[in-house]
Amino acid sequence: MTACSSSTGSAGSTTTASTVSTSPSATSAAVSGSASAAVTAGYPVTIDHIFGSTTIATQPQRVVTVGFNEQDFALALGVVPVGTREFIGNDFARRPWAQEALGGATIPTVGEQQLNLEQIAAADPDLILGPYAFLDQNIYDQLSAIAPTVGDLAPAGAVSWQQELAAVGTALDKSAQAQELAASVEQRFTDAKTAHPEFAGKTLALVLLLDSGYYVLEPTDPRMRFFTDLGFSAPSVTGQIAAENTADLNADVVAVLGAAQAEFTADPLVQNLPAVTENRVVYFGPFTGDFAGALGFSSPLSLPYALDVAVPRLAAAADGDPATVPDAV
Structure with a gap:
């Protein structure tokens, strides 16, 4: 869902400005981040994506979003990422629909058209969200070496906002809130059609x-x-x-x-x-x-x-x- 690039597609394959060791899968990735993250009643959860599946063992405390819209989904569920991708000129923070959810917070940038793996690692995430990131296997493996990573939910970005919201809700233990939010937005479309x-x-x-x-x-x-x-x-x-x-x-x-x-x-x-x-x-x-x-x-x-x-x-x-x-x- 490209945020308004002049390119014809929603996004392209991503590259990195630095090298990070790779991991064979998200499920074997070491979890880094806050030591205070205790095992939560809703965990572990497993999310399937095009690179396999990712198991999240505990409630995430430090979330980095590496795709082209994931920060909105996290914000909508009350989670302010500790790092996000900005690929249209560092102007996400001014978008009018995000202001209330941001609550004055500033989200550090960890990449624009290219992801910066050093910045992502420095953000010390315990979860990386990329369900709409147009990742390739190499970048996914490198991200998974930093923290459990949810990759693209479908090839070529063919994922609905409802599917993405459900996945992010599952990852953040906010499935009920995600379902209510989806129903509310869907009702707006129904009302307009009526x-x-x-x-x-x-x-x-x-x-x-x-x-x-x-x-x-x-x-x-x-x-x-x-x-x-x-x-x-x-x-x-x-x-x-x-x-x-x-x-x-x-x-x-x-x-x-x-x-x-x-x-x-x-x-x-x-x-x-x-x-x-x-x-x-x-x-x-x-x-x-x-x-x-x-x-x-x-x-x-x-x-x-x-x-x-x-x-x-x-x-x-x-x-x-x-x-x-x-x-x-």
Whole structure:
């Protein structure tokens, strides 16, 4: 769930700035961290992921998040990480949806596009969370040598926010809280769909404007899943779209990330798209903006914020009236 990188994918493979000894599996990793962490009633717990499974023996006291949105999930459950990854310019702390959960705390950075294993080790974690981290086996093994590490829950980031929340809740012994939180956020989507039945069945193309052309996000991408969870359908053509094939960008509603209207419609072929001429395009702002960040994190904290921003604009685009122009973000 990339937090709004201009790249087409959610994240890339990670590399490290230092070398740490490897471990064959998370289950054999030594647990470092606070000596005060006593055996807790809810432990041990085991979490499966693409690298195998990780057993967490005791209540974690010092959690480091190494993925692209895990800090939100920990914060939503009342746990402030002792280290986190920041890959969009060290601006996570300013995101509006995280302020209350942060409570004024500052989370040290342990990597940006690349993870810094020395900084991770220095944070002295007793749990490393990376269920949406796009790790490779080498980096996972090195992290596991530092502390028990929960790796990616599915290949290529194909994991829902509900699955990630459940896994983080299990790891932190907050499963009941995670279930309540998931139900609350899901109800927000249900309420929006009920209030806007016109969303149902309409196609929506989520378009990224890139230097190389256009990219229409696939339905498996968490950013696109936000819109399908509101009742929209993914278009039949997704992926990289060449400039000469701009007709493939058309849909009942077009949502644009990474470009304002003037930039998106600079191409005469785009100007003639029915969605453009009939005011069925919503411009959701730059990749570094808060809405793109909220979509990218796709967390229990950020999704309600994204709903507040998106739903009235989508309603204006989907109402069938060309005279209704959605506000740009």
